[in-house]
Amino acid sequence: MELLDKDLVSIQEVRSLIKKAKEAQSILAEMSQEQIDKIVKAIADAAYNNAEKLARMANEETGFGKWEDKIIKNVFASKMVYETIKDEKTVGIIDENKENKTMKIAVPMGVVAGLIPSTNPTSTVIYKAMISLKSANTIVFSPHPNAKEAILETVRIISEAAKSVGCPDGAIGCMTVPTIQGTDELMKNKDTAIILATGGSAMVKAAYSSGTPAIGVGPGNGPAYIDKSANVQVAVKRILDSKTFDNGTICASEQSVVVEESMKDKVVAELKNQGAYFLNAEESNRLSKFIMRANGSMNPQIVGKSVEAIAKLASLNNVPSTARVLIAEETRVGHNVPYSREKLAPILAFYSEKDVEAACEKCRAILLNEGAGHTFSIHANDEEVIKKFALRMPVSRIPVNTPSTLGGIGASTNLMPALTLGCGAVGGSSTSDNIGPMNLLNTKIVAYGLKEIEEIRGTAKAEAAVSSVSLEDKEELINLLVKRIISELK
Incomplete structure (x- = not known):
């Protein structure tokens, strides 16, 4: 059946993009840190090499800003962000505390929905793609209609660069028929793991109201x-x-x-x-x-x-x-x-x-x-x-x-070099961070046992006994309790 209505075409396109992104993410999730880092570097290099071209496109299409400054933004989003995140551990065991006997394991979230504004279109695509892929996630972009061509060209350039070094097809996708209905599907689809929303207040509010976990930013003033x-x-x-x-x-x-x-x-x-x-x-x-x-x-x-x-x-x-x-x-x-x-x-x-x-x-x-x-x-x-x-x-x-x-x-x-700036609870945002790859990771915590129940029970009884005695005797009992705990730990 041929789809003739723009909203239906947009929704179907989004579903197809998410399906491909989910399949690609299952492959990324099995890659090593070295493989992931190679992909991220390829994206950064391609974006850096096309910084002027993309800056001019964004300026000509939107009429916003100065293309000369947009070059700087593209360089910032590629080179500066890359230099900051390149050595971050985002795959497998990312932290181990031998003293506390704990271990953190990185878990990618899945498919990221990237909502892109017209004010910083190309630089935001570069930045969001890099932090998403660095944390072994895939991303599907919803472009602002007034910057669609510049955004699509940015996606094409960085996607081809990523694929040339082993990134699976579909890891970086973008709607070609942007509509409100299509973006709504992108945010609410069951296979969308998290939304990265940068744009106007109404759009950010919609992201938080979608039922999907979201990182959105409010207005600056x-x-x-x-x-x-x-x-x-x-x-x-x-x-x-x-x-x-x-x-x-x-x-x-x-x-x-x-x-x-x-x-x-x-x-x-x-x-x-x-x-x-x-x-x-x-x-x-x-x-x-x-x-x-x-x-x-x-x-x-x-x-x-x-x-x-x-x-x-x-x-x-x-x-x-x-x-x-x-x-x-x-x-x-x-x-x-x-x-x-x-x-x-x-x-x-x-x-x-x-x-x-x-x-x-x-x-x-x-x-x-x-x-x-x-x-x-x-x-x-x-x-x-x-x-x-x-x-x-x-x-x-x-x-x-x-x-x-x-x-x-x-x-x-x-x-943290970022083009998505969290506003915290006071600003209606889920975080106050400058958003980076670590914000797009969940972690599994491995924690070794350090105490047996008898020790915990004994400590609790001793504390209860302390609370029931007179004030004058508490200091002496506390000192005895501390000595006992130290002795048992030895």
């Missing part, structure tokens, strides 16, 4: 605090470098700058000196109407666009051609306050607060409004200030004195 102990010139450089990287399409990028009032003039002057354009009240109001859609979601018209394109869209005629970012002064935080929300574009909010305490509370308010669990960045040389903010921010990662975009994903810090 990280404020950047510049303390009076910071080198302001360097801090501003890092923030602007970060916010303009691929036109702000990485969710760990800064969304607002927060300072004390005493620092305001100095920071504003430096921001302007380095290419920031501060909107006046009328311009700020005009642009705010283009940041969010009526349903409260981010307007795709601004995502990954240049300052020039955004200024044209909002009829901001006074913005100079040299402007790197657009900044609006803001005091409010809320769901209906666009500048206090996530803006995957070269747009920043600017807050000045009366003192450090007020600045800390403003950063918390911004994150709890949107972006809880994700990323907060700070620029300071006062370690006590850094600790104060770190203890109070409801986030999973805190880049210090570094561009938040590159720090959050682990490019300029020693965090």
Whole structure:
């Protein structure tokens, strides 16, 4: 029977892809660490060698970001991720503790459902394929329709490279007819082991509601605090470098700058000196109407666009051609306050607060409004200030004195290099990690017996006896009990 409806074609395609992926995974599960590592290296090398081609494809197809920066993202997803994970043990016995007499054995999860966004399409495919195959899992991708061709070409390149060194056919699959119904089938299919969801809030929520174990990430909305102990010139450089990287399409990028009032003039002057354009009240109001859609979601018209394109869209005629970012002064935080929300574009909010305490509370308010669990960045040389903010921010990662975009994903810090950043329970995520191969493994624990029941029973009786005596005699009885246990262990 010929399938004519797109949704039915998509569902059938997904079922076929999962079937092939499951068969391939049973072969991967029997491979040695050396064989798995060879496959992962082949994927990394092929992706690295095609970094520019795939970057250009992604930029041309989506219209998001800068192809030059997308090359860096592809290199990061291939070379940097590979260098971090290449020596990780992910097959067989991965840890042995002779003192505690325990042993950990890696168990691959099975078929991974990889949901891919349009903002970082090729780099996310490379990264998710590598961490999945490294842990002896297979992966089936659901591509964002607006980046389908770039994603399919990435899958073709890395899949062919993997197969050339012994990877079974079907280990890396991708839908060619992406539909909501097909993606729903991918997430809910009985043979899908886990979902790696990177994208919009609705999609991540659907992943967690699917009934299949999922690792999803919520929106980023990280404020950047510049303390009076910071080198302001360097801090501003890092923030602007970060916010303009691929036109702000990485969710760990800064969304607002927060300072004390005493620092305001100095920071504003430096921001302007380095290419920031501060909107006046009328311009700020005009642009705010283009940041969010009526349903409260981010307007795709601004995502990954240049300052020039955004200024044209909002009829901001006074913005100079040299402007790197657009900044609006803001005091409010809320769901209906666009500048206090996530803006995957070269747009920043600017807050000045009366003192450090007020600045800390403003950063918390911004994150709890949107972006809880994700990323907060700070620029300071006062370690006590850094600790104060770190203890109070409801986030999973805190880049210090570094561009938040590159720090959050682990490019300029020693965090796990990743393009899926867990937000923890506060952000509605199952983990707070930068996701790597170990997040896609289960473990079997082998534990040798160390005590017989008589010893456990005797210890319990002795403890019960201690609890029934007077306070004065307890210390002596405890000392006797400790001596007895030490003697028995010898």
